Amino acid sequence: MNGSHKQKDRLVIHMIKRDTISKPKEWGIRLIAVLLSLIVCAVVIYLITRQNPAEVYSGIIDGAIGTKRRAWVTVRESVLLLIIAVGLVPAYRMRFWNIGAEGQILMGGAATAAIMIYLGDKLPKSAILPLIIVSSLAAGMIWGLIPAIFKAHFNTNETLFTLMMNYTAMQLITYFIVYWENPKGSNTVGVINPATKAGWFPKVFGMDYFLNVLIVVIVTVVMTVYMKYTRQGYELAVVGESANTARYAGINVRKVIIRTMMISGAICGLAGAIIVSGASHTISTSTAGGRGFTAIIVAWMSKFNPLTMIIVSVFLVFMQQGSIQIATQFGLNENASSIITGILLFFLIGCEFFVNYSLVVYRERKED
Amino acid sequence: MAQEYAIELKNVTKRFGEKVIANDNVSLNLRKGEILAILGENGSGKTTLMNMLSGIYFPDEGQIIVNGQEALIRSPKDAFDLKIGMIHQHFKLIEIMTAAQNIILGLKGPNHLDMKAIRASIEELTNRYGFDLEPDRKIYTMSVSQKQTVEIVKVLYRGADILILDEPTAVLTPQETEKLFDVLRNMKKAGKSIIIITHKLNEVLEISDRVSVLRKGRYIGTVDTCDATAESLTEMMVGEKVTLDIDRTEPVDVRPCLEVKGLNVKSADGTRNVLSDITFTANTGEILGIAGISGNGQKELLESIARLQEMESGEIKFYPEPGSCITLEDKKADEVLQMGIRMAFVPEDRLGMGLVASMDITDNMMLRSYNKGDNPVFTDRKTPRELAQRVVDKLEVVTPGLTTPVRRLSGGNVQKVLVGREIASGPKVLMVAYPVRGLDINSSYAIYNLLNDQKKKGSAVLCVGEDLDVLLDLCDRILVLAGGRISGIVDARTSTKEELGILMTGGKEEA
Known part of the structure; x- marks a missing residue:
């Protein structure tokens, strides 16, 4: 306007939501995020511990897959996390916030332990495993069914309800331990059937955890098909988006809520059987060990995509197992690895922003 | 010095992805103290254009000049700072709060809320322009027209001088529309500049001073309302002469x-x-x-x-x-x-029932057919996809593709999908x-x-x-x-x- 105004340039960054993004670009962004996070981690590691970051990294890798035994533990823990996440998927697609996986796992584990203890020596080996699977499915199903019935008929808050069911399950386990404790007075159940190995997952092809992996793969594939291609999968997605629309389309909303939570709970119950029968061979209040909550992260970070869920589960377990190693090797405590995991997650989740949005920089003339 | 124009848009272009150009090189302007109607068929880019003024979208190309100064509007806050307020077609109110609470929501103020003073200034506004509003009434107890009033007062309370109303009459009865128009005329008298997006010709002729017409994202022209007729505006809007006749046949085989x-x-x-x-x-x-x-x-x-x-x-x-x-x-x-027996109920919010907003057109077609077919377990996606294609072709639904979530379609297109599906059965x-x-x-x-x-x-x-x-x-x-x-x-x-x-x-x- 008149010449006395001073002109100053200012950079303005504007976010624009991307409509589409090419696959290479999408994965390129994620790769850059991982690289950046490793650099940041290295700086942090050096500043805090004065250790060589490369050695710490190799320590993590060594801890997770350094020996055959360690690698198998990583696999075992990864598939466990995966099956729980898979179990949560139908509930979350229905917008039913099931945070009760812990309880459902514990109940499945309790059913498994009960069969191993009471029937382990009485039934033939070929009958006991199917029985364990069926009863753990049933136990988890009941634990998922209860909050679903209340949600469907009285519209109770499922978040609180499923959370409380976790504590109930934990108290029940404490109660069972009194009856099952071995040796007496130890207040733990101890390894069940150490001599006969009755009810233990058998070695297949010489591999301890083959059966664990097999069950999880089957469940994951079936669930993927269920969600994508079946009528029931479609119904629960509609219910999740809008109960009103579902009613309008003639979908029985209550039935769908109850059915879906039975499935969700059952799979988590089966995860309990895999833990007790296929890994720890004992039961305690920490049998679920927070996996029911970690699996929530797995399911959401993967946006319910089964392939991504595998990657995320392996990643989280890898870091977890690695942390145990570096804790002893470098005399750090296990939290050091949590810091690394945290930094990695921050970058990985943060980079999704750049996958969904692009940034455009403008030069703004500011007159003042 | 006085500016003649409250808003000038120069060569504004907005694209969504590569396929959809919502606004193609649009230039138009709003004079101070006038009511400008923006007229166009559904999908012609009216709402997108206005969303760029209110800071929801950012133009890919072009300039926006507000009161003679070039402006970068990056957020609704920027728009408010420029005294531009938009009343959206879908209200953005918190249902369990009162009108007054919604009106002051997000505004900076002293830590201690003096609701009495706030109520007084709201009442001053409503009296000045002739609104009918109870500040202490909760939103969920209100009718659509009352909610709209809250939205307008909210914008005025923030000191907006330029008001943009997106299809304000779409959900109003004739009487409520009349009342709204009275208010708009009062605001114009008080010197406010108003843009009203609509496609109802009689309303354009009744309320506006000038009309700008958009067609398929392009700017067609601006005319003074006093020189326009329903026919001339329709022609500008559609690009050809249209006969507005419904072919009513005598009922046959009535029982x-x-x-x-x-x-x-x-x-x-x-x-x-x-x-x-x-x-x-x-x-x-x-x-x-x-x-x-x-x-x-x-x-x-x-x-x-x-x-x-x-x-x-x-x-x-x-x-x-x-x-x-x-x-x-x-x-x-x-x-x-x-x-x-089929029902296609188009509710006030369009997506409330009948369609699933986050699903694409094919999956929405499936809502009626997913449980049909020979296979009792699996769904058939082929038939609904074909149906979706037919509906899109026959009703000329504007969409980037069959896999676009219906939430991203414009209101009219959403409705075509819904009615098309119900009739197809x-x-x-x-x-x-x-x-x-x-x-x-x-x-x-x-x-x-x-x-x-x-x-x-x-x-x-x-x-x-x-x-x-x-x-x-x-x-x-x-x-x-x-x-x-x-x-x-x-x-x-x-x-x-x-x-x-x-x-x-x-x-x-x-x-």
């Missing part, structure tokens, strides 16, 4: 198809009757119009027939073939669907409510033709409408609801708008 007797429905809280003693017959090969001021039981009536609504008492009989009779009152919603009874709400001329007539096709195929069509002229042109008989009662059933060929008007209000006084 009772749906019989409702003594239907009573109580409101959700059980305190009053929303429908009392409803008795009527809908015939095959006939369009039965349902008229009434909105909220007088139209929704409950259709939902009762579709068995989505709890009934207090009454009978509903369905005659699929001559001689056979099925009672519906004891059936469930999905059983009624199986019999070929070849229903014996087709119930539509407000099927052309918010639609442009061509789409509206496309839908009227679809309804007529259904009638010719021998369906019983029930059509709840708001435009009395259209109901009189389209329907064979018109049932008028007032206060949840039938105040009359008239022959659409001989009745008049005045007669319907009296029936619509006459019943109300009685109630």
